[in-house]
Amino acid sequence: MKAHSYRVDEGEGDTMQSLELTEVSAGYGRNEVIHGISLSIIEPSIYVVLGPNGAGKTTLFRTIGGILKPSSGQVKLDDVDLFYSKEARKRITYLSHLNALPEEMTVFNALKYYADIEGGDAEHVLDLLNLRDLKDKKYTSLSQGQKKRVSIGKIFLRDRDLYLLDEPTSNVDPKISKEIRDILIKLSKEKFVLYSSHNLYEAREIGTYLILIKNGELKFFDKIENVKTKQYRVGVKSLNDISKLLPESKLDNGYYVVTVDSPKMVAKIINDLVQAGAELVEVRELDNPLQEFFEE
């Protein structure tokens, strides 16, 4: 595993080696929400935790974050139980899907407030998330997207080993979402990032690994590139009529839609069409290979 190049906390401890969940069940009172989840994560990367609403993603994050006590099983960071070790919990940070910062403080004062408690550098965060213009605004006066940026800023006050981010790009406009994803992609070269989403497209864009949760159970854990799909649908837009060149295709919303068994076929189709005189303006994948996970 790659050595980490920096730590700004007390300097104690080593590079994180693993997050290990063993038969973890947890919930609220008698309502068990996640059931016997076992996972072993040993490489810095982005792990997208994907699942429909209500699947148990937030509950899983709260359990890993040491907020909820597992009703059975254990969550260990480098062999130390996260629920019982304050030291181990200092190595992680959790971004809730609810934005929660002190409403009446200015952005800078709120960041400074947390930096004073948890350690870290509020100035650095203003630059990292492009928050200088919002510095003196009250948190309560910000838009949803701005609030999200500030909340994300909070998790970057201090260096951590494991970042638990619950839907970090919900309610954020596409430009900011992209900025946030770029920061996280860079971060994940050295750090462990768990990123929950219910968006299939986002999962493919950002994730290296996929953890699929459904009805509180772990359904899949592997590299996203190993997700197999049965068929791909590809839409082709052309300035001229290509219906005769693609007799099998159906015209849908201006796209000639063809079904292929492998993405490799797409290059051949495009090549053949261009050779035959098609004036192509767009080719796009219409289905997401993760789609089938969401089907009953």
Ligand code: ADP
């Ligand atoms: P997701 O993040 O995948 O949308 P959650 O973990 O938030 O899923 O929710 C899973 C289930 O747990 C839901 O049925 C929800 O009603 C229940 N749940 C979530 N939070 C609480 C809570 N604080 N108290 C009781 N039940 C809860």
